[in-house]
Each structure stands twice: as structure tokens, then as C-alpha cells.
Amino acid sequence: MAIPLEAQAETQYVVPLRFKRAAFTYAGFETPELDTRGYEMGTRPSGWGSSDARGPMLGIMNGQEVRVKIERERLDEAAPVFVTSTNPAIVEITEPENGGPLPASGIFKCKALAGEGDHPVIQARLGSAEGPVLAELEPHTFSRLRIAITPHNVRIDGAGGNGTRASLTRLADILRRVRKIWRPCGIDFTINATINDNITLGSNITDTFDNASTWAGDIRQILGLQRTRLSLPAGTNDQSINMYMIDTFSNPGFVGYGISRDTADSIGSDTGIVINCAGVNGNEVQEERTARTVAHEIGHFLRLKHVEEKNAADAVEYTYGLWQLMYPKSWVPADARIKEFGNGTRARGHLITLKNHQHHSTDGECDTARRSIRDGNWT
Ligand SMILES: [Zn+2]
Ligand SMILES: [Zn+2]
Structure with missing residues (x-):
């Protein structure tokens, strides 16, 4: 299916995918809120290092597995999407197996394994786990x-x-x-x-x-x-x-x-x-x-x-x-x-x-x- 895109300016951002909270209900241990306030990453506490990611932030307690949703904004429903982590020793993608393709629900699971404020980048990719990056999410891991x-x-x-x-x-x-x-x-x-x-x-x-x-x-x-x-x-x-x-x-x-x-x-x-x-x-x-x-x-x-x-x-x-x-x-x-x-x-x-x-x-x-x-x- 073609995705209509109207050129509006010389420079234009296109958002093919969006990371969202998995369920918009009362708070849940496995469905954390995401801080989706803009693509700027803001000022960072000293322990958080630097990042060139652009996207929402997600907090996960170490040992916890959570669900997050990817919503298609400007991407064909049939296009396979894979999810990867730049450092699986800190945050691992646990579902779907091998990171994709994502099910129709758009929901994947990830787990915080280590670190304190550490931030790999979770990346949504087109076609395969090595495909081009379409969207990024920055998770932070916290000890209890x-x-x-x-x-x-x-x-x-x-x-x-x-x-x-x-x-x-x-x-x-x-x-x-x-x-x-x-x-x-x-x-x-x-x-x-x-x-x-x-x-x-x-x-x-x-x-x-x-x-x-x-x-x-x-x-x-x-x-x-x-x-x-x-x-x-x-x-x-x-x-x-x-x-x-x-x-x-x-x-x-x-x-x-x-x-x-x-x-x-x-x-x-x-x-x-x-x-x-x-x-x-x-x-x-x-x-x-x-x-x-x-x-x-x-x-x-x-x-x-x-x-x-x-x-x-x-x-x-x-x-x-x-x-x-x-x-x-x-x-x-x-x-x-x-x-x-x-x-x-x-x-x-x-x-x-x-x-x-x-x-x-x-x-x-x-x-x-x-x-x-x-x-x-x-x-
Ligand atoms: Zn108050
Ligand atoms: Zn503001």
C-alpha cells in the first residue's frame, strides 16, 4: 500500500514508526510509560553519558521485562520490522525471537539486565536485524x-x-x-x-x-x-x-x-x-x-x-x-x-x-x- 507524503518544506522530517506505551490503561509493571516528549534528548545527569539517539526514553528496573509498542505512522503494514539493541548485555530484546519480524500488534519485549542509568539504544529496523534504522528508543536501566x-x-x-x-x-x-x-x-x-x-x-x-x-x-x-x-x-x-x-x-x-x-x-x-x-x-x-x-x-x-x-x-x-x-x-x-x-x-x-x-x-x-x-x- 502506498503511503501518501506531501512535500511541505525544503527540510521535512518523516516519522515512519513511533515507540509508544504498550497499553494505555492504569499503570502496569510490564507496560511502563515512555517519556515521549519530543525527539531532543535534553540535559543528562552525569552518570548517563552522552547519546546521539533521537526518540523517547524508557526506564526499566534491572531484572524486569517490559512490553513496548511500535506504531506504524508512515510505513506499509506488510513491511517487516525488526527490533535490536546496541548493547544486549544491558537491555536485551526478548520477544520476538531474533528481534522480528514484529507481530501485527507491534509489541515487542525487552529486559533490563544490568547497569545504572546506562543506555543502549533500541532500534527499529526495516526488513531485517541489519536493515536501516527507522526509529530509536533510549532505555535506561535502574537498580531497585x-x-x-x-x-x-x-x-x-x-x-x-x-x-x-x-x-x-x-x-x-x-x-x-x-x-x-x-x-x-x-x-x-x-x-x-x-x-x-x-x-x-x-x-x-x-x-x-x-x-x-x-x-x-x-x-x-x-x-x-x-x-x-x-x-x-x-x-x-x-x-x-x-x-x-x-x-x-x-x-x-x-x-x-x-x-x-x-x-x-x-x-x-x-x-x-x-x-x-x-x-x-x-x-x-x-x-x-x-x-x-x-x-x-x-x-x-x-x-x-x-x-x-x-x-x-x-x-x-x-x-x-x-x-x-x-x-x-x-x-x-x-x-x-x-x-x-x-x-x-x-x-x-x-x-x-x-x-x-x-x-x-x-x-x-x-x-x-x-x-x-x-x-x-x-x-
Ligand atoms: Zn502536589
Ligand atoms: Zn517544552
């Missing part, structure tokens, strides 16, 4: 870094008597989704045993956290539960992300707080996440939203800022901004553009950027997050 999450089921007592103990009925599944979102960065979470806490807040309302007048006091009290429990001396911090599940917030529709080190220092509290359970349990859309909220707040703990440092009131409006985990709002606008990134429910996307485009002050999120863990300064 782990941090702990400590869930707390909080019972808020108050003027109405003892409260009911809050809990997320699908907590294990929600935290698994969080692990899937962070997997392309090689960042993983161990889940500590859930702790039961009872507390009477300054607002003194049974089952309720007061978002209004006593906000600062209530948040300090809840976030201090782990410090009190462990009798942590001043100047030391718990070495886990404490996730406090409460029944409800007084502000209807409010879903949670994530207090990272910067904010904690400014309000004189400990760090942690506070999540409502009423309205989440039994509601698939809210459960997915909760997983993305927790993953987003973890981003803040690991020193990530909102996309281009724009908060909810003036959030960026371009597609890739909505696609990112660090988009400042839980929900993105109803807009045809977002159908592609696996959130028909309109929860924010979950791309964590690998590329570092210099004009984007918050880019290179994967490297920033990994360095925060390495430097031990995220608690």
Missing part, C-alpha cells in the same frame, strides 16, 4: 531502590463519642498500583504492618478532620502519631512514609493531604499522607484516584515539584502536563486529548519524566527522586 510505607488506620474520637476505625478495604491493591506507577524509575516500596491509632483532635468532631479553623492543629496531631508511638527524639525522623487513613474531612469532596519535608518544616509538623476512606471504599474510580494521589505525594517527598512549578490555581494546560504524575490536581479537565493515557476516569496521568528539557524547571524527575533516596534526605 526501596523505601517503606507505614499505613495507619486512624479512629478519630470526639464530642460524639468514639469514632469508627477507618481503613481502605483494598489497601493492598491500592499500594500495588502505587508500586506500578514508580516502577519505571526503579523505585519500589516495602509495606510495613498497618498500625491502629486512636486520637482526639483539637476540633473534637467524631470521625472528622476539620479542614477549616483548626486545620494546622489537626494536621500536626495526626502527623505526630508515629513520633509519639515510637518516642522519636526531636531532630530524628521516622524512616518511612506514614500514610494515615481517616474516615472523612469536614470539607466535602476533599480527598487528602501530602505533607513533605518542606511543608512540614513550615508548619512545624512531621511528614506524612492523610487520606479519606469514606467515599473511596467500593468506588473503583476513587480507589484509582487514591493510588495516584499517594504516588503523587510520594513524588513530593522525593523532592518533586508540580509541573513547571505551577500549582492548582494556575496549572499548566498542555497535554504532557496533564499526563504527568506531578500535575497539581487530582482530576484533569474533561478533554478529548487525555483519552490516550489510561485515565478515562479523568484522574491525573502517571508519567514521571526521564528527560530533562532545560526550559522545564521541574524536569528530570526520575533522577531527582532517585538522588533524594540515595542522599537519604526524603524523610
Whole structure:
């Protein structure tokens, strides 16, 4: 079949093939997001060396096998495509055998075997494994870094008597989704045993956290539960992300707080996440939203800022901004553009950027997050 090509300028780029995420659904261990923001490779952390590749970037945790899709843009459906790696000792093409020809789905598998930020180039070739290169993808391999999450089921007592103990009925599944979102960065979470806490807040309302007048006091009290429990001396911090599940917030529709080190220092509290359970349990859309909220707040703990440092009131409006985990709002606008990134429910996307485009002050999120863990300064 002929592919029509209209000459538009003296110099014209033709894109025969495109690398894409294998499945545009919720995050999956084997279907990582790709950083497809442009063909420029951006500024690179020192350990990443140089590259003359042009294409998207892909992060893979060492030992992990992932699926990636090649979409035909300007190439006959019948033309055989093969996939090769310039260094199979670091990233190996595991399916199809011998790299091709690709099946009609366009999906191939590759596996990270070694290295830390190392980058062979994955190349899509025409006709054979030695054929001309039609498209490139730069994978980065990461060793696994782990941090702990400590869930707390909080019972808020108050003027109405003892409260009911809050809990997320699908907590294990929600935290698994969080692990899937962070997997392309090689960042993983161990889940500590859930702790039961009872507390009477300054607002003194049974089952309720007061978002209004006593906000600062209530948040300090809840976030201090782990410090009190462990009798942590001043100047030391718990070495886990404490996730406090409460029944409800007084502000209807409010879903949670994530207090990272910067904010904690400014309000004189400990760090942690506070999540409502009423309205989440039994509601698939809210459960997915909760997983993305927790993953987003973890981003803040690991020193990530909102996309281009724009908060909810003036959030960026371009597609890739909505696609990112660090988009400042839980929900993105109803807009045809977002159908592609696996959130028909309109929860924010979950791309964590690998590329570092210099004009984007918050880019290179994967490297920033990994360095925060390495430097031990995220608690
Ligand atoms: Zn945020
Ligand atoms: Zn840009």
C-alpha cells in the first residue's frame, strides 16, 4: 500500500514508526510509560553519558521485562520490522525471537539486565536485524531502590463519642498500583504492618478532620502519631512514609493531604499522607484516584515539584502536563486529548519524566527522586 507524503518544506522530517506505551490503561509493571516528549534528548545527569539517539526514553528496573509498542505512522503494514539493541548485555530484546519480524500488534519485549542509568539504544529496523534504522528508543536501566510505607488506620474520637476505625478495604491493591506507577524509575516500596491509632483532635468532631479553623492543629496531631508511638527524639525522623487513613474531612469532596519535608518544616509538623476512606471504599474510580494521589505525594517527598512549578490555581494546560504524575490536581479537565493515557476516569496521568528539557524547571524527575533516596534526605 502506498503511503501518501506531501512535500511541505525544503527540510521535512518523516516519522515512519513511533515507540509508544504498550497499553494505555492504569499503570502496569510490564507496560511502563515512555517519556515521549519530543525527539531532543535534553540535559543528562552525569552518570548517563552522552547519546546521539533521537526518540523517547524508557526506564526499566534491572531484572524486569517490559512490553513496548511500535506504531506504524508512515510505513506499509506488510513491511517487516525488526527490533535490536546496541548493547544486549544491558537491555536485551526478548520477544520476538531474533528481534522480528514484529507481530501485527507491534509489541515487542525487552529486559533490563544490568547497569545504572546506562543506555543502549533500541532500534527499529526495516526488513531485517541489519536493515536501516527507522526509529530509536533510549532505555535506561535502574537498580531497585526501596523505601517503606507505614499505613495507619486512624479512629478519630470526639464530642460524639468514639469514632469508627477507618481503613481502605483494598489497601493492598491500592499500594500495588502505587508500586506500578514508580516502577519505571526503579523505585519500589516495602509495606510495613498497618498500625491502629486512636486520637482526639483539637476540633473534637467524631470521625472528622476539620479542614477549616483548626486545620494546622489537626494536621500536626495526626502527623505526630508515629513520633509519639515510637518516642522519636526531636531532630530524628521516622524512616518511612506514614500514610494515615481517616474516615472523612469536614470539607466535602476533599480527598487528602501530602505533607513533605518542606511543608512540614513550615508548619512545624512531621511528614506524612492523610487520606479519606469514606467515599473511596467500593468506588473503583476513587480507589484509582487514591493510588495516584499517594504516588503523587510520594513524588513530593522525593523532592518533586508540580509541573513547571505551577500549582492548582494556575496549572499548566498542555497535554504532557496533564499526563504527568506531578500535575497539581487530582482530576484533569474533561478533554478529548487525555483519552490516550489510561485515565478515562479523568484522574491525573502517571508519567514521571526521564528527560530533562532545560526550559522545564521541574524536569528530570526520575533522577531527582532517585538522588533524594540515595542522599537519604526524603524523610
Ligand atoms: Zn502536589
Ligand atoms: Zn517544552
